[in-house]
Amino acid sequence: MTSPLYAQVALDVPLFTALSYRVPDHLRDDIALGQLVQVPFRNRSKTGLITDLTSELDDPALAPKIRDLYDLVDAEPLLSTNDLKFLSFVADYYLSPIGEVVRLAIPSAVRVEGIKHYRRLPDDQRPASATPLPLDLADALASLSSEEPSPVASLREAYPDLTYHRLSELERRGLVEVTYQESGSLKPKTERYFKLLPRPRGTLTGRLGSNQLKILKLLDGMPSLSLPEIREHIPSPYSSLSALEDRGLITSWEEEVYRDPFENAPVEAPPEFDLTERQLHAVNAVAEARNAGRFEGFVLHGVTGSGKTETYVRIIRDTLAEGRRALVLLPEIALTPQFVGVFRSHFGERIAVLHSGLTPAQKFDQWRQIRRDEVDIVIGARSALFAPINNLGVIVVDEEHDSSFKQEEGTRYNARDMALVRAKLASAQVILGSATPILESFHNAQLGRLTYLPMPERVAARAMPPVDIVDMRRGPHNPTAGPSNLLSARLLSELDNTLHDQKQAILFLNRRGFSPCVLCESCGHIFECPNCDVSLTYHRRMEALRCHHCDFSLRMPESCPQCQHTGIERKGVGTEQLENHLHELYPRARVARLDRDTGAGPRLQQLLSSFRRREIDILVGTQMVTKGHDFPDVTLVGVVLADMSLNFPDFRAAERTFQLLTQVAGRAGRADSPGKVIIQTYTPDHYSLLTAQNHDFSTFAQHELAQRQAMGYPPFGHLIALKFEGTHEGATVQATRDYATAARRLLRSDRTFGDNIAMLGPAMAPIGRINNRSRWQLLLKASDRALLRRFAIRTLELAKHFEAGQPQHRNVRIIIDVDPLNML
DNA sequence: AGCACGCCGACT
DNA sequence: GTCGGCGTGCTC
Numbered sequence: 001m002t003s004p005l006y007a008q009v010a011l012d013v014p015l016f017t018a019l020s021y022r023v024p025d026h027l028r029d030d031i032a033l034g035q036l037v038q039v040p041f042r043n044r045s046k047t048g049l050i051t052d053l054t055s056e057l058d059d060p061a062l063a064p065k066i067r068d069l070y071d072l073v074d075a076e077p078l079l080s081t082n083d084l085k086f087l088s089f090v091a092d093y094y095l096s097p098i099g100e101v102v103r104l105a106i107p108s109a110v111r112v113e114g115i116k117h118y119r120r121l122p123d124d125q126r127p128a129s130a131t132p133l134p135l136d137l138a139d140a141l142a143s144l145s146s147e148e149p150s151p152v153a154s155l156r157e158a159y160p161d162l163t164y165h166r167l168s169e170l171e172r173r174g175l176v177e178v179t180y181q182e183s184g185s186l187k188p189k190t191e192r193y194f195k196l197l198p199r200p201r202g203t204l205t206g207r208l209g210s211n212q213l214k215i216l217k218l219l220d221g222m223p224s225l226s227l228p229e230i231r232e233h234i235p236s237p238y239s240s241l242s243a244l245e246d247r248g249l250i251t252s253w254e255e256e257v258y259r260d261p262f263e264n265a266p267v268e269a270p271p272e273f274d275l276t277e278r279q280l281h282a283v284n285a286v287a288e289a290r291n292a293g294r295f296e297g298f299v300l301h302g303v304t305g306s307g308k309t310e311t312y313v314r315i316i317r318d319t320l321a322e323g324r325r326a327l328v329l330l331p332e333i334a335l336t337p338q339f340v341g342v343f344r345s346h347f348g349e350r351i352a353v354l355h356s357g358l359t360p361a362q363k364f365d366q367w368r369q370i371r372r373d374e375v376d377i378v379i380g381a382r383s384a385l386f387a388p389i390n391n392l393g394v395i396v397v398d399e400e401h402d403s404s405f406k407q408e409e410g411t412r413y414n415a416r417d418m419a420l421v422r423a424k425l426a427s428a429q430v431i432l433g434s435a436t437p438i439l440e441s442f443h444n445a446q447l448g449r450l451t452y453l454p455m456p457e458r459v460a461a462r463a464m465p466p467v468d469i470v471d472m473r474r475g476p477h478n479p480t481a482g483p484s485n486l487l488s489a490r491l492l493s494e495l496d497n498t499l500h501d502q503k504q505a506i507l508f509l510n511r512r513g514f515s516p517c518v519l520c521e522s523c524g525h526i527f528e529c530p531n532c533d534v535s536l537t538y539h540r541r542m543e544a545l546r547c548h549h550c551d552f553s554l555r556m557p558e559s560c561p562q563c564q565h566t567g568i569e570r571k572g573v574g575t576e577q578l579e580n581h582l583h584e585l586y587p588r589a590r591v592a593r594l595d596r597d598t599g600a601g602p603r604l605q606q607l608l609s610s611f612r613r614r615e616i617d618i619l620v621g622t623q624m625v626t627k628g629h630d631f632p633d634v635t636l637v638g639v640v641l642a643d644m645s646l647n648f649p650d651f652r653a654a655e656r657t658f659q660l661l662t663q664v665a666g667r668a669g670r671a672d673s674p675g676k677v678i679i680q681t682y683t684p685d686h687y688s689l690l691t692a693q694n695h696d697f698s699t700f701a702q703h704e705l706a707q708r709q710a711m712g713y714p715p716f717g718h719l720i721a722l723k724f725e726g727t728h729e730g731a732t733v734q735a736t737r738d739y740a741t742a743a744r745r746l747l748r749s750d751r752t753f754g755d756n757i758a759m760l761g762p763a764m765a766p767i768g769r770i771n772n773r774s775r776w777q778l779l780l781k782a783s784d785r786a787l788l789r790r791f792a793i794r795t796l797e798l799a800k801h802f803e804a805g806q807p808q809h810r811n812v813r814i815i816i817d818v819d820p821l822n823m824l
Numbered sequence: 825a826g827c828a829c830g831c832c833g834a835c836t
Numbered sequence: 837g838t839c840g841g842c843g844t845g846c847t848c
Contacts, residue, residue, distance in 0.1 A: 006848095008848095009848080011847090011848095012825085013825060013826080013847070014825055015825095015846095015847075017848095018848090019847075019848040020848050021848060022848090039848085040848090041847070041848080042826080042827070042828090042846095042847060043827090044826095057848095062848065065847090065848050066848055067848060069848095099825095100825095
């Protein structure tokens with residue numbers, strides 16, 4: 001009699017703990033940490049991840065509840081122990097249920113949900129029972145087929161009085177056989193392959209049909225061909241194929257094929273390049289850490305055009321040469337076929353790609369290739385951080401400042417931060433690349449926690465573009481300035497020159513739509529979203545008013561709903577209006593717009609490549625234009641209104657503005673033509689503008705860091721935002737207040753907390769209501785991360801207590817946002 | 825998250 | 837009298 005073995009299984013349910021299951025004897029030898037298993041859960045089966053194996057239960061009282069786990073999903077573990085540690089770290093760090101984190105590591109296509117089925121065992125297979133079965137259960141049992149398993153739910157329909165728990169009595173007594181029938185999960189795709197069998201030459205051929213001969217010819221000299229490949233030549237080869245197989249001339253088999261997201265993307269020859277001094281220095285610094293087998297984080301601070309991608313390529317090549325694998329994380333928008341193409345040209349087939357544009361089947365197949373070690377490089381958006389990569393040697397986080405690395409729902413992780421954690425556990429290196437490193441990176445580099453690798457020059461000695469700041473406070477500069485004094489004389493004359501020289505221009509305006517605000521000129525009524533506390537934006541193309549925070553949209557009204565007056569005024573300018581205005585100013589120029597309304601996916605790619613092919617002269621757009629790739633013929637970049645991001649109610653406003661301006665300015669003059677940047681602003685003296693003008697990151701960083709230090713904001717202090725959301729304003733406010741009261745009491749009673757933690761709020765969120773949910777928040781701030789975390793946990797426990805007895809807190813959700821990025 | 829159990833209003 | 841509303845609590 002061996003001692004029992006228990007598995008801790010993390011399931012895709014919002015539970016903070018993993019659940020215990022008994023490991024059946026026949027699985028004992030095969031089971032391992034990090035393995036995917038199928039387990040019974042309520043009246044279904046679920047896929048979970050083994051986080052621990054123990055011979056004892058931590059709570060013996062649970063023993064009667066414990067069920068046997070059902071089966072292994074795969075012989076091989078999904079995750080290494082390091083990666084398991086990584087997942088629990090993420091769950092701990094973000095105060096998030098382990099199941100929710102595990103879900104990030106197991107794509108939905110791999111999770112299998114099974115519905116429980118019963119089949120009545122024939123009399124001779126049933127154990128003799130001591131006690132007679134209750135009548136209703138006996139009835140239910142009799143209704144079951146002994147041939148076909150039936151879903152338990154159908155039993156419950158037929159016998160409504162039998163609860164699930166009572167029905168399981170049939171299992172306990174061994175009267176039924178239990179199976180779980182999977183529903184609608186993705187399956188690997190297989191294809192039939194054919195090849196020639198060796199045979200004596202010249203025999204039998206005379207009696208073959210013409211299709212059969214064609215097939216033999218096709219297969220001749222080929223290792224094998226798939227059915228679709230044969231069908232390209234012979235539309236209907238089925239009977240011929242089976243005839244050939246019957247005669248023993250060919251053979252066939254089923255083989256798994258991957259649904260390839262690169263389909264039709266040509267692989268070009270790798271561009272040859274020699275590394276600059278700076279690039280080589282970076283490559284060598286990383287090599288040193290790799291050779292020593294130690295974790296190290298690097299800040300690759302390279303101005304736009306300094307050749308960061310080539311540096312990544314070289315570092316990854318060296319890493320692969322050591323037999324280790326690479327992960328490249330990119331902002332979602334940067335995952336273009338072009339970027340992936342660069343990697344494909346250098347590294348060939350052994351690359352997997354993970355991003356939101358893939359179909360579930362493609363994701364599933366990419367994921368399978370990764371976990372079977374069939375690829376060496378994974379390129380993906382933030383969720384690729386959790387890809388099951390074995391023997392990970394390096395993680396590249398490109399454009400590390402990009403806010404899309406932060407997930408804003410569920411487990412609110414930041415892939416940039418967690419890349420450092422995963423790499424540390426794997427003794428791998430991390431490259432944080434950006435032209436505008438975040439201040440956390442820069443500060444940590446100064447402290448020596450990260451290694452700073454500056455690349456301040458563009459390759460081929462190209463100059464950084466000169467930046468002009470135009471003070472818009474001085475009124476209209478010329479009569480064609482357009483609506484709201486939109487374009488200055490300076491910017492217009494540069495546009496003229498650019499068009500005259502047959503070069504391209506990018507105009508950046510961080511606001512989409514035609515007009516962000518619409519009001520009645522008679523009574524002043526402002527059109528607001530009925531579901532959110534924001535004004536509606538007028539979109540001319542759709543002749544509609546739309547909310548940018550929910551999906552509300554309204555046909556543009558003829559008259560004011562309040563006073564019936566027909567004069568409706570549109571205030572402010574968005575990209576749509578700017579595009580319009582440019583069409584009027586330059587009727588012969590080709591003007592296009594790039595923002596979220598332009599569309600995503602293929603349409604976006606189309607627009608970008610048509611701009612690259614110079615089929616567009618002026619590209620108007622929001623943030624999205626700051627992230628594209630090289631556009632060699634762009635010589636002018638205009639920032640139409642630099643103040644927009646500056647006026648955000650957020651301590652990171654200056655940093656964001658600096659990043660935005662630097663990034664968009666970097667679009668100018670990337671090839672041989674020199675570029676020029678014009679920034680229009682109403683705050684021309686702001687340090688984030690002046691430093692961006694001089695491409696002077698370090699002055700900006702020093703200035704900004706001093707301010708952060710004075711306020712105790714990151715990177716000097718750490719934040720946890722507690723966001724309260726509820727359908728009733730009153731209940732939401734009350735919940736926030738009561739929480740704050742409890743937290744204050746704890747701060748007063750425990751000096752360790754009180755002396756080191758600051759609480760800001762309660763305050764209404766900058767957008768007080770979205771989708772009819774009121775939003776309030778509290779901000780916890782401390783320089784000691786661990787202390788802050790402990791405090792948050794303690795107060796959340798308090799919150800649970802007061803919530804239990806307080807009906808006024810109903811329907812209020814508390815969202816914990818560790819290291820919040822977005823305060824809206 | 826689901827999903828079952830439980831305790832109060834409009835119907836055969 | 838019951839069907840069903842969703843409020844509450846549990847999942848090994």
